Amino acid sequence: MADVEAITADKLNVGRYVLAALRGKKNLRHFPGVVHSIQRDEDTAVISFYKSVGNRPFIVPVQEDVATVDICDLVLLLPTPTSSGGTERTCKKLTFNIDLSQYMQD
Secondary structure (H helix, E strand, O other), X not given: OOOOOOOOHHHOOOOOEEEEEEEOOOOEEEEEEEEEEEXXXXXXXXXXXXXXXXXXXXXXXXXXXXXXXXXXXXXXXEXXXXXXXXXXXXXXXXXXXXXXXXXOOO
């Protein structure tokens, strides 16, 4: 994998896909999402996160998962994902054309 370039507010755009590193009570977990807005004066961004179950494609959750995140917690700019599904009975599935396995360990 190529060297990861630091993400700064000037490199972010609304609608850009990112990977965020968020600290829980015991560990650090990574979550992909899309940027909804950027507060450059506070170095934060509002991100809508996707859900991952095991090693399957990411899904758009039924209930939107939105949070304000410090830009320093964003670790990767992701490519635009390919999508499939998204009917009344199934969630929309997203696949990024990049190996995220080193970040998605439980």
